[in-house]
Amino acid sequence: MILLPFLFLTSGAILFVAINHLNQSVTTYYDFVALTMVLGGSTLIALVLLPWEYRSDIFRAFKFLLRKEKNNFHQVLKDSVELLQKRTFASNKAQWLYQEILVDGLELIQLSIHRDKISELLSDRIYHTCRRWRKIGSAIRSLAKYPPALGLVGTVLGLVNIMKSLAGASDAGRLGGEMSIALVATMYGLLFANMIINPIGELLLKKVEEEEEYAEIAMQAVLLLKDEASVVESFETLNSMVGRDDRLVIDEVAARDVA
Numbered sequence: 001m002i003l004l005p006f007l008f009l010t011s012g013a014i015l016f017v018a019i020n021h022l023n024q025s026v027t028t029y030y031d032f033v034a035l036t037m038v039l040g041g042s043t044l045i046a047l048v049l050l051p052w053e054y055r056s057d058i059f060r061a062f063k064f065l066l067r068k069e070k071n072n073f074h075q076v077l078k079d080s081v082e083l084l085q086k087r088t089f090a091s092n093k094a095q096w097l098y099q100e101i102l103v104d105g106l107e108l109i110q111l112s113i114h115r116d117k118i119s120e121l122l123s124d125r126i127y128h129t130c131r132r133w134r135k136i137g138s139a140i141r142s143l144a145k146y147p148p149a150l151g152l153v154g155t156v157l158g159l160v161n162i163m164k165s166l167a168g169a170s171d172a173g174r175l176g177g178e179m180s181i182a183l184v185a186t187m188y189g190l191l192f193a194n195m196i197i198n199p200i201g202e203l204l205l206k207k208v209e210e211e212e213e214y215a216e217i218a219m220q221a222v223l224l225l226k227d228e229a230s231v232v233e234s235f236e237t238l239n240s241m242v243g244r245d246d247r248l249v250i251d252e253v254a255a256r257d258v259a
Contacts, residue, residue: 005066007196007199007200007203008196011191011195011196011199014195015191015195029184029187030184031184031185033154033157033185034151034154034158034184034185034188035188037150037151037153037154037157037185037188038147038150038151038154038185038188038189038192039188039192041146041147041150041153042143042146042147042150042192042197045143045146046143049139049142049143050136050139050140050143051132051135051136051139054132054135054136057129057132057133057136058136061133061136061137061204061207064204064207065200065203065204065207072246073213073214073217073242073243073246074242074246074247074248076098076214076217076218077217077238077239077242077246077247077248078248079093079098079099079102079218080102080217080218080220080221080238081221081234081235081238081248083102083105083106083221083222083225084221084224084225084231084234085231087106087225088106089102089103089106091103096211096214097126097129097130097211097212097214097215098211098214098215098217098218099218100125101122101125101126101215101218101219101222102218102221102222104121104122104125105118105122105218105219105221105222105223105225105226106222106225108121108122108222109222109225109226115223115226115227118222118223118226119219119223122219122222123219126212126215126216126219129215130208130211130212130215133204133207133208133211134205134208136204137201137202137204137205137208138201138205139201140197140200140201140204141197141198141201141202141205142201143197143201144193144194144197144198144201145193146193147188147189147190147192147193147197148186148189148190148193149189150185150189151185151186151187151188151189151190151192152185152186152189153185154182154184154185154186154188154189155182155183155185155186157182157185158179158182158183158185159179159182161182162179162182216241217238217241217242220237220238220241221234221238224237224238235248
């Protein structure tokens, strides 16, 4: 599943169904000023609040959300078993954190680093990488409180204009139209915050939790390789770290040995 596009498409479909149920046109809810107020203001706030010192991680995080999800515990176990059986793991395959741990761990073993030091180094790499991603996810999620406020500002500006129109004795139909435009700004703020920004932050934080679990399995595989544990012992140890449905079966391991 491609998380971010799926989120946008689903949100848009829900909104379209709601508008269609009201027998109204989508253009009824379009207002350039309100859209500019919410999107422009949110963009400026994001430029200030996002931790741009981690900009490479920010771009990588969005790349994760835009790319088709292929990782699962079963795949992580397969890659870990490949490391244990072949005592090698191609560095060009290291696109995810757990794969980087497999590559880095193998390099540390080849450098004859002590087991405890390998465990400490890999644990630190996992911790600091996930900490940066959590900081990014939390920053994105915190941005969700600003679009509603910006939308409210747009609504207030519209109401001020309506009050001026009242002073000029405008007709009721025109006032109703201006009132609807004023309220559109608040709608934009609520939609942008609760159907886009906040879900993106939540998805990223969820992704970080998954990546951390995958990386811990990979680190355990590296330590088993360092200990020169048997394939069966390694197989059972790694299987104990995942749920029953994600475990490898011994036939898969045997097939890899044959290959």
